[in-house]
Amino acid sequence: MNELDTGLRARLIEVGVDLVTREGIQSLSLREIARQAGVSHGAPRRYFPTHLALLSAIARQGFAELTVTVTEAVGDSRASPRAQLMTLGRIYLDFALTNRGMFELMFRHDLLESNQLGLRETSLPLFEVLVDLVARARPRSAPAPPVVAGALWANLHGIAQLWVWGSLQLAAGVDDIEPLLRAVLDAHLGPETR
Incomplete structure (x- = not known):
């Protein structure tokens, strides 16, 4: 995994932590995490298979x-x-x-x-x-x-x-x-x- 990939992977996790902290577990859809991270809704699948x-x-x-x-x-x-x-x-x-x-x-x-x-x-x-x-x-x-x-x-x-x-x-x-x-x-x- 290159530096850009590592950074985006970390960003997706960071956004998820922020979302669950602010809005609760119900906010953790792949689509919402991707939206908050500023990437396409399919991008998280590149780093997380499920x-x-x-x-x-x-x-x-x-x-x-x-x-x-x-x-x-x-x-x-x-x-x-x-x-x-x-x-x-x-x-x-x-x-x-x-x-x-x-x-x-x-x-x-x-x-x-x-x-x-x-x-x-x-x-x-x-x-x-x-x-x-x-x-x-x-x-x-x-x-x-x-x-x-x-x-x-x-x-x-x-x-x-x-x-x-x-x-x-x-x-x-x-x-x-x-x-x-x-x-x-x-x-x-x-x-x-x-």
Whole structure:
């Protein structure tokens, strides 16, 4: 691929990221991405053989952004592993609530199932940070840290989704995610000891 091709490919992804951020997942048609990028409606097919491949490339950007944000926030921290997990949880939930279109795209079943561009594997660096923090927070835990991390991730994802729908606020009678996040950590790591 020459420099011009690489630039146009990157531009199509950039336009898709911008569209999903501003207008949501429903705006990501090939035609609209091409129009916003200033190319013919057939041009994206030159770089992405399917619509799913282009959507996967856009979703990879979301995973990359979230992973960098989390890694920077917890990587050099002198805080305890539990405090770092709290930070990770806050970042994850904030990302889900402020980047709803991207968050929805990143976890779309058809994209993950097709695994275009290795999309599933794109989430692994973020999950590895979570596993490492769980292992440090619960050094001799049973079940194993990847299992606890998986359950913790599932809880965070569920909180994000139910919060977006407004169901969690209604059912739990809360207007702040923080108590829910603390409850999730207590459930998976045990109560915090001082």
